[in-house]
Amino acid sequence: MAKAAQKVGSLGARLAQRGPEMAKGAVAFSRPKLQTFWKYARVEMKPPTLSDLPQIQQGIQNLAVAVRSGKWKQLTVKEAWLNTLISLEIVCWFFVGEIIGKRSIVGYHIPGAVNFDAGV
Numbered sequence: 001m002a003k004a005a006q007k008v009g010s011l012g013a014r015l016a017q018r019g020p021e022m023a024k025g026a027v028a029f030s031r032p033k034l035q036t037f038w039k040y041a042r043v044e045m046k047p048p049t050l051s052d053l054p055q056i057q058q059g060i061q062n063l064a065v066a067v068r069s070g071k072w073k074q075l076t077v078k079e080a081w082l083n084t085l086i087s088l089e090i091v092c093w094f095f096v097g098e099i100i101g102k103r104s105i106v107g108y109h110i111p112g113a114v115n116f117d118a119g120v
Contacts, residue, residue, distance in 0.1 A: 048056060066072055075083070102108055 099105055
């Protein structure tokens with residue numbers, strides 16, 4: 001038991017000595033990755049502005065024309081898979097927004113919508 005305590009003590013001492021050095025290494029490792037993340041997050045996560053609305057409307061019209069003309073049948077497997085992943089991402093963000101909006105994972109609480117005492 002004493003040997004185990006001694007090992008834990010020496011481990012703590014080594015960690016205390018090397019802790020700042022390890023933290024500097026972790027920061028140096030993660031800094032470029034975080035910079036890249038924030039670079040793309042600023043562009044991809046910002047809400048659309050009023051100047052973006054004509055492009056959005058044109059994109060929706062192009063999508064409707066492609067659906068009516070059957071152009072979607074000409075997609076490669078890679079393009080179809082990419083479109084599927086983008087659609088899945090949109091659906092997931094919708095559900096995350098719903099959870100944030102209602103502040104609960106479980107459904108909305110509507111007073112009087114359910115009466116559990118009626119069947120008793």
